[in-house]
Structure formats: structure tokens, C-alpha cells
Amino acid sequence: MTQARLMDGTALARRIVEDTARRAAQLTARTGVVPALATVLVGEDPASVTYVRMKRNRCREAGITSRHVALPASTSTAELVGTLRELSADPAVHGILLQHPVGDHIDERAAFEAIAPGKDVDGVTFASFATMSFGLPGFVSCTPGGIMRLLDEYAVDPAGKRAVVVGRSAILGKPVGMLLLARDATVTYCHSRTRDLSAAVREADIVVAAVGRPRLLRGQDIKPGAVVIDAGYNAGNVGDVDFDSAVERASLITPVPGGVGPMTIATLLEQTVTAAEAAAGGLQAA
Ligand code: NAP
Numbered sequence: 001m002t003q004a005r006l007m008d009g010t011a012l013a014r015r016i017v018e019d020t021a022r023r024a025a026q027l028t029a030r031t032g033v034v035p036a037l038a039t040v041l042v043g044e045d046p047a048s049v050t051y052v053r054m055k056r057n058r059c060r061e062a063g064i065t066s067r068h069v070a071l072p073a074s075t076s077t078a079e080l081v082g083t084l085r086e087l088s089a090d091p092a093v094h095g096i097l098l099q100h101p102v103g104d105h106i107d108e109r110a111a112f113e114a115i116a117p118g119k120d121v122d123g124v125t126f127a128s129f130a131t132m133s134f135g136l137p138g139f140v141s142c143t144p145g146g147i148m149r150l151l152d153e154y155a156v157d158p159a160g161k162r163a164v165v166v167g168r169s170a171i172l173g174k175p176v177g178m179l180l181l182a183r184d185a186t187v188t189y190c191h192s193r194t195r196d197l198s199a200a201v202r203e204a205d206i207v208v209a210a211v212g213r214p215r216l217l218r219g220q221d222i223k224p225g226a227v228v229i230d231a232g233y234n235a236g237n238v239g240d241v242d243f244d245s246a247v248e249r250a251s252l253i254t255p256v257p258g259g260v261g262p263m264t265i266a267t268l269l270e271q272t273v274t275a276a277e278a279a280a281g282g283l284q285a286a
Pocket of ligand 1 (some may be wrong): 058081101143166167168170171172173190191192194195210211212213231232233234260261262264
């Protein structure tokens with residue numbers, strides 16, 4: 001049996017970051033503006049600390065400065081909202097990333113909504129969700145945006161296809177389904193209350209696994225020839241799809257790691273430079 005082709009997110013992300021770096025350098029040469037991303041971290045969750053460090057390192061490679069705001073775990077919703085409003089009003093900051101999760105005692109939604117839509121380069125606000133859902137210009141949630149870029153890179157046109165998204169979180173499952181719908185896929189969402197998950201997934205021409213359960217989907221759940229996007233990232237570098245069996249059935253599949261993960265950061269950097277270009281354009285027009 002032929003094996004699926006791998007969707008190489010590392011290579012595509014590298015090209016996007018190189019292109020983003022070129023755009024950042026051109027902007028700086030033309031206007032003196034250096035794109036700036038503010039990263040906000042509440043507490044010291046080790047995974048979150050690592051994610052933020054990775055994002056800041058990649059910013060440096062792309063000619064983006066990053067300003068880090070580390071807040072104690074005891075930070076209140078009001079304090080976090082105040083910090084995000086200040087960053088939203090600061091003309092030297094073009095993009096804002098509030099690292100999720102922020103702690104159960106904080107109203108995360110209130111915090112996200114304190115981010116100005118023009119600086120919402122992580123695509124977490126209601127405004128960004130609305131523009132994304134309508135297919136209008138705006139910032140997309142980074143992992144879903146990265147997934148769509150991967151599909152485009154491998155010439156997968158969602159129009160008319162059956163797409164099954166497993167997971168419905170606000171940052172991943174729900175928005176990726178909306179992006180697929182905006183591209184004319186017939187979208188089904190599955191979640192923890194779905195009856196007979198395997199039967200639903202077997203209908204899919206495009207499967208997006210966004211659950212956080214190691215190897216939840218097996219090869220036998222995959223329709224032969226389907227495109228399999230594994231956004232899951234679990235302990236031990238394991239995705240939500242059992243790669244070894246799924247690779248025998250799919251036509252295209254993302255590896256874990258090296259598939260969706262690198263695309264998330266690339267999308268964040270790209271959107272930060274877009275925000276900086278828009279802000280600099282506004283300045284020039286003024
Ligand atoms: P989440 O907020 O925990 O959401 C998980 C979703 O999976 C929920 O909608 C949940 O259903 C559903 N679910 C749980 N168990 C299920 C089951 N047995 N069958 C079907 N659905 C089930 O997670 P998330 O933040 O979306 O992240 C999902 C995965 O993606 C994680 O592995 C995370 O590490 C990874 N991730 C990767 C990136 C990246 O850059 N590569 C970025 C973000 C997240 P209910 O809604 O019914 O509870």
C-alpha cells in the first residue's frame with residue numbers, strides 16, 4: 001500500500017519566516033519602525049514559559065522586537081486587563097500575545113477582549129473571530145491559520161469536501177472549522193459528547209485532530225485517501241493521530257512534530273509584521 005505524503009510544516013514555516021523577515025527589514029528601512037510584539041505571561045507554568053521563549057526567539061530571527069511582560073500568578077483580572085489596555089494604547093507595540101492559559105481565577109475572555117483588534121495578532125478576540133468567520137480581512141487564530149496555509153501549500157482545496165474537526169476549543173477546533181467553512185467545505189465538529197467518533201471521522205476527506213489525547217484517531221478511522229491534519233501535541237512528542245497506521249491510509253498527513261506546530265509561530269510573526277505595516281501606513285497617511 002502506498003504511504004501518505006508528509007506535509008512539511010517546518011519547511012513551509014521557514015519560508016514564511018524568511019519572507020516575514022524581509023518584510024520587517026523593508027518596513028524598518030522605509031519608515032524606521034521596528035515591528036514589536038508584546039508577550040504577556042501570567043504565572044510560571046513551565047510549558048507556557050517554554051512556548052513564550054520559543055516565540056520570542058523566533059521574533060528575533062524575523063526582525064521583530066519582543067517586549068515581555070511577566071506577571072505573577074496572583075494577578076487579578078482587573079490588573080491583567082489594565083496591562084493589556086496599556087499595551088493596546090502604546091504606539092510602540094504592534095502585536096499582543098497573551099499566553100493561554102492564564103489561571104482559573106482570571107476571566108480569560110475579559111482579558112482577551114482588552115486587546116485592541118488591530119494588535120490581536122494571535123486572533124483571540126471576538127472581533128477577530130467574527131472577521132475570520134465571515135472570510136473578511138483580519139487576524140486569524142494562529143494554529144488554524146497555519147493549518148489553512150499547509151492545506152494551500154499542498155493544493156488541498158476544501159471546497160465541496162467533507163471536513164471533520166475533532167475538538168471545538170475557541171483557539172483551535174472552532175476557528176479551524178469556520179475557516180474550512182469559509183472555503184466551502186462541509187464541516188462537522190466532533191467533541192467529547194460525540195457518539196461514534198470513528199464513524200464520523202471515516203466520512204472525512206479532510207480530518208483535523210485538535211483534541212489533546214495521544215493517538216485517539218487510528219488508521220482504521222481514516223477514509224482511504226483522506227488528508228489528515230494532526231494539531232495535537234501530547235507528552236512524548238505524540239499527536240492525536242496514530243501516525244504509523246494513519247500514514248498507510250491517508251494521502252497527505254502532518255507529522256508530529258514538524259507539521260502544524262511550526263506553522264503556528266510563523267503565522268504569529270507574519271501577522272505581527274502585517275500589524276506593524278498597517279500602523280506605519282496609518283502614520284504616513286496622517
Ligand atoms: P482543549 O481546549 O482541551 O480542547 C479539546 C477539545 O477536544 C474539546 O473540544 C473536547 O471536547 C475535545 N475532546 C476531548 N476528548 C475527546 C474525545 N475523547 N473525543 C472527541 N473529542 C474530545 O484543547 P486545545 O487547546 O484545542 O488543544 C488541542 C490539542 O492541540 C492539544 O494537544 C494541544 O497541545 C494542541 N495544540 C497545538 C498547537 C500547536 O501550535 N501545534 C496549538 C494549540 C493547541 P469538549 O468541548 O466536549 O470538552
